[in-house]
Structures are given as structure tokens and as C-alpha cells.
Amino acid sequence: MSITAAKGFEAGGGAIGIKPSGKPDIAILVTNSREAVPAAGVFTTNLATAAPVLVSKSHLADGKAAGVVLSSGNANAATGPAGRADAERMCQLAGDAFGLEASDFLVCSTGLIGYSMPMAVIEKGIPVIAANLNGGTAAADALLTTDTVRKEAVAPVGDSGAVVGGMAKGAAMLAPAMATMLAVLTTDANATHEVLQRALTDAVAKTFNQLCVDACTSTNDTVLILASGAANGPAITATEGSDYYALLDAVTSVCGSLARQMANDAEGATKVATIRITGARTDHDASLAARSVASSQLVQCSLNGEDPYWGRILSELGASGAFMDQERVTISYGEHVLCAEGIAAEHDVAAVAKLMSEREILITCDLALGYGEAEMICTDLSYAYIDENRGTS
Structure with a gap:
């Protein structure tokens, strides 16, 4: 190749x-x-x-x-x-x-x-x-x-x-x-x-x-x-x-x-996450939402800590500039729904913990407003990344 x-x-x-x-x-x-x-x-x-x-x-x-x-x-x-x-x-x-x-x-x-x-x-x-x-x-x-x-x-x-x-x-x-x-x-x-x-x-x-x-x-x-x-x-x-x-x-x-x-191969990366937005009002809104979540240092830190902290994702969705009704939002890690209609959902904690230990993770955010879709790929923010970039490199 x-x-x-x-x-x-x-x-x-x-x-x-x-x-x-x-x-x-x-x-x-x-x-x-x-x-x-x-x-x-x-x-x-x-x-x-x-x-x-x-x-x-x-x-x-x-x-x-x-x-x-x-x-x-x-x-x-x-x-x-x-x-x-x-x-x-x-x-x-x-x-x-x-x-x-x-x-x-x-x-x-x-x-x-x-x-x-x-x-x-x-x-x-x-x-x-x-x-x-x-x-x-x-x-x-x-x-x-x-x-x-x-x-x-x-x-x-x-x-x-x-x-x-x-x-x-x-x-x-x-x-x-x-x-x-x-x-x-x-x-x-x-x-x-x-x-x-x-x-x-x-x-x-x-x-x-x-x-x-x-x-x-x-x-x-x-x-x-x-x-x-x-x-x-x-x-x-x-x-x-x-x-x-x-x-x-x-x-x-x-x-x-x-x-x-x-x-x-990203510097220091231990996780690669696909951020998938569905149900946005438009594709443009979906792109705004995906970009906001993927570029969030707090979300990236959660990935590094293997912490399925969906609250940070909901916050980024709301701040992204995309139209959103928080009472419609569903956030899933893999097949596990952690947030439904904007609030915490019961889920299999052990199964989600196992998912978070894997290198590749899919996070889906359904805004339930239309047919707009977008995806972005991001990685976690690790100690190794900071060590690599704390000096001239």
C-alpha cells in the first residue's frame, strides 16, 4: 500500500x-x-x-x-x-x-x-x-x-x-x-x-x-x-x-x-472515540455538535480516565451552537443508553466499564429533532501527550 x-x-x-x-x-x-x-x-x-x-x-x-x-x-x-x-x-x-x-x-x-x-x-x-x-x-x-x-x-x-x-x-x-x-x-x-x-x-x-x-x-x-x-x-x-x-x-x-x-497514532492516545450525532435539525447543526464534543478537553480527559461522564457531553452539545432541546437528548456509549430525555438513565455499570476499557469507543448523541447527522473522530488527552508537548516538539 x-x-x-x-x-x-x-x-x-x-x-x-x-x-x-x-x-x-x-x-x-x-x-x-x-x-x-x-x-x-x-x-x-x-x-x-x-x-x-x-x-x-x-x-x-x-x-x-x-x-x-x-x-x-x-x-x-x-x-x-x-x-x-x-x-x-x-x-x-x-x-x-x-x-x-x-x-x-x-x-x-x-x-x-x-x-x-x-x-x-x-x-x-x-x-x-x-x-x-x-x-x-x-x-x-x-x-x-x-x-x-x-x-x-x-x-x-x-x-x-x-x-x-x-x-x-x-x-x-x-x-x-x-x-x-x-x-x-x-x-x-x-x-x-x-x-x-x-x-x-x-x-x-x-x-x-x-x-x-x-x-x-x-x-x-x-x-x-x-x-x-x-x-x-x-x-x-x-x-x-x-x-x-x-x-x-x-x-x-x-x-x-x-x-x-x-x-x-496520535501522541499519547490510549482511546479513539467516534462521536456520532443523529437527529439534529440540519447536517450543519450535527457538525457543530460533533465538533464541540470531540474538541472538548474535558470529554477527552474523561476518555482517558475511562469515565463515561455523559454530563460533559450534554454540556458541550448545549454550548455547540446547534439547536437542542435538552429534554429530547439521548446519549449512548456503544449500545448502552446513559442519558435519556436529558436525564440519567439506568444502565449496566459493569458492561459500560468494560466498554470504556477498550481502545475504540462509539458515543452516539441523538438530538431527536430532525435528520441531520455528522461524525467526528477524537482521542483522549493523556499524561503522555502533555509530556510530549510541554517542551518544543
């Missing part, structure tokens, strides 16, 4: 010295043809936008890219004009290695904010990695910072013979506006930039944007997709019809798998 599962792409990664630990820190993806192909991206909403995001947005203006160069260990954020020049230089180095223009490459970085890029090692290192493209798994390994495992996924595009493959990093600063995360997807489906942009935007909204670990949105969040068309399938030129929806389903599946892997 990797970004090279789709035909038409090569990738590699390795260590060039950005990270003091000596772990892998540069990844490169490039088309086999060494030509630009349709591409699309979704980027951070943080106004303290990192230099690589600014450069990638600029290079995507024509809706095409031939590759991506990614670094980990330094975010190249809050680095001013020099940082943007460094990001452009990374694209130039990658372009030179493959006989392409700098503008044919997109660039992503992740790591510490406010530090200049170590360009001396980057100048030497990118050509070395480019000359030894050792596979998609090596590229996925090179993205990791505080992650403990690589994150990869693949899904078929219906029965067209095409696939979507992806890799991602993310273990902290995961919030409902993407995360401290980078993700790169590839497909050998034959899709236009406009189709890719719509599919990626919709998929991100349903997956990465429904993930919350610590309610922090990063300066560098980026999700990219490139389409080689090498599967020789039907041309997908409109955001409708069976071919488009097959592509959308595959992109959503890969993004969803990567998001779930990120939640399971």
Missing part, C-alpha cells in the same frame, strides 16, 4: 541530515513520464501560512504537477522571504534532478516552526534521494516526525482498473480543519484538475476535517493528489456520473483510512 500503487509514479525517501536523529527526512514523488499531470490540493486555513504552502499554491495555479518534494524535521514556517526562497529552491533542486522546471514540483515540509531550513544539507541531499528512488514505503517513512508508524492506504476506483494510493503523516496538532498533517495521494485514473479538486475537497471535508486530537490547526497542512491517467480508463471530465463517483469513493476511502491511522 503506497503512493506507487497507482501506475505512472516513482517515489523514494531517505535521511540527508535535517533531523539530528539521523532518521529519514526527505521524500520525493515524481511521474514516470517526467511530465506534469493533472493535480489538486487542499491547504491549511491557518493565516500563519508556511512557506511551502505558499509555494505549492503558486505552482498549482495551472492545475498540474510532475512531482512533490517533502521534508520532515523543519516546518519552514515563520521564516519570512528567506523561507519562501528556500521552498522554491527545494523545488528547483528536484526539478533539476529530473530535467524539469521548479514550477513542476510542489513542496511540503513538517517539523519545528520558526527555524531556518538547513539548506546546506538539502542542497546535497535532494539530488542523492532523487538518484535512488527506493519506493513508496521509504517515502512514507521519511514524512514522520512524532509519528510512530508510517501511514499508507490504497483503494480501487470502481472496476476501472485504476487505483488511488496515499501516504500521510500526523500525530499531533490534529484539529477539525485538517491537522499537523501532510498527505499525498496518487491515482492512475484519467481525471482533470477540476475533477480532482472537487473530489479531494469533498473527501477532505468528510475525513481529515472530521478528526480532532488537540484542536490545533497547523501552519503547514497540505493534502495533494496527482493523476497519471496510466490505467487507460475512461476520461473523467465532469463531477457527476458513475465514473466520477467511483473516483470520489476511492479518494474518500484512502483519506478516511489515513485519518483513522492518524488517530490511532
Whole structure:
């Protein structure tokens, strides 16, 4: 499972010295043809936008890219004009290695904010990695910072013979506006930039944007997709019809798998909870309610303590901005109703305690007002998370 599962792409990664630990820190993806192909991206909403995001947005203006160069260990954020020049230089180095223009490459970085890029090692290192493209798994390994495992996924595009493959990093600063995360997807489906942009935007909204670990949105969040068309399938030129929806389903599946892997690898996490809202007046209200519960530090602490304290959830529902009648609300942990019509309900205490000891927990909140639904994924707030982040990391 990797970004090279789709035909038409090569990738590699390795260590060039950005990270003091000596772990892998540069990844490169490039088309086999060494030509630009349709591409699309979704980027951070943080106004303290990192230099690589600014450069990638600029290079995507024509809706095409031939590759991506990614670094980990330094975010190249809050680095001013020099940082943007460094990001452009990374694209130039990658372009030179493959006989392409700098503008044919997109660039992503992740790591510490406010530090200049170590360009001396980057100048030497990118050509070395480019000359030894050792596979998609090596590229996925090179993205990791505080992650403990690589994150990869693949899904078929219906029965067209095409696939979507992806890799991602993310273990902290995961919030409902993407995360401290980078993700790169590839497909050998034959899709236009406009189709890719719509599919990626919709998929991100349903997956990465429904993930919350610590309610922090990063300066560098980026999700990219490139389409080689090498599967020789039907041309997908409109955001409708069976071919488009097959592509959308595959992109959503890969993004969803990567998001779930990120939640399971979240810093210090011992629990992964799905917050499901049903019966809201509208889907928008359901989303507001789910987001409020998932991002609540009190709820996250209760998860860590294996305490089914539904009162905190009811409070977050009421404060979420979603319309709510507390006398209609039902809150369930798994199949066990703990709150019915806004008040405590009798339940099997031992069975709920067993449920709370499990790693994955479903919490359902039925507002009983309409048909609006939403889900978010969150994790617990642990001592290990605090220990990881009490200093610069």
C-alpha cells in the first residue's frame, strides 16, 4: 500500500541530515513520464501560512504537477522571504534532478516552526534521494516526525482498473480543519484538475476535517493528489456520473483510512472515540455538535480516565451552537443508553466499564429533532501527550 500503487509514479525517501536523529527526512514523488499531470490540493486555513504552502499554491495555479518534494524535521514556517526562497529552491533542486522546471514540483515540509531550513544539507541531499528512488514505503517513512508508524492506504476506483494510493503523516496538532498533517495521494485514473479538486475537497471535508486530537490547526497542512491517467480508463471530465463517483469513493476511502491511522497514532492516545450525532435539525447543526464534543478537553480527559461522564457531553452539545432541546437528548456509549430525555438513565455499570476499557469507543448523541447527522473522530488527552508537548516538539 503506497503512493506507487497507482501506475505512472516513482517515489523514494531517505535521511540527508535535517533531523539530528539521523532518521529519514526527505521524500520525493515524481511521474514516470517526467511530465506534469493533472493535480489538486487542499491547504491549511491557518493565516500563519508556511512557506511551502505558499509555494505549492503558486505552482498549482495551472492545475498540474510532475512531482512533490517533502521534508520532515523543519516546518519552514515563520521564516519570512528567506523561507519562501528556500521552498522554491527545494523545488528547483528536484526539478533539476529530473530535467524539469521548479514550477513542476510542489513542496511540503513538517517539523519545528520558526527555524531556518538547513539548506546546506538539502542542497546535497535532494539530488542523492532523487538518484535512488527506493519506493513508496521509504517515502512514507521519511514524512514522520512524532509519528510512530508510517501511514499508507490504497483503494480501487470502481472496476476501472485504476487505483488511488496515499501516504500521510500526523500525530499531533490534529484539529477539525485538517491537522499537523501532510498527505499525498496518487491515482492512475484519467481525471482533470477540476475533477480532482472537487473530489479531494469533498473527501477532505468528510475525513481529515472530521478528526480532532488537540484542536490545533497547523501552519503547514497540505493534502495533494496527482493523476497519471496510466490505467487507460475512461476520461473523467465532469463531477457527476458513475465514473466520477467511483473516483470520489476511492479518494474518500484512502483519506478516511489515513485519518483513522492518524488517530490511532496520535501522541499519547490510549482511546479513539467516534462521536456520532443523529437527529439534529440540519447536517450543519450535527457538525457543530460533533465538533464541540470531540474538541472538548474535558470529554477527552474523561476518555482517558475511562469515565463515561455523559454530563460533559450534554454540556458541550448545549454550548455547540446547534439547536437542542435538552429534554429530547439521548446519549449512548456503544449500545448502552446513559442519558435519556436529558436525564440519567439506568444502565449496566459493569458492561459500560468494560466498554470504556477498550481502545475504540462509539458515543452516539441523538438530538431527536430532525435528520441531520455528522461524525467526528477524537482521542483522549493523556499524561503522555502533555509530556510530549510541554517542551518544543
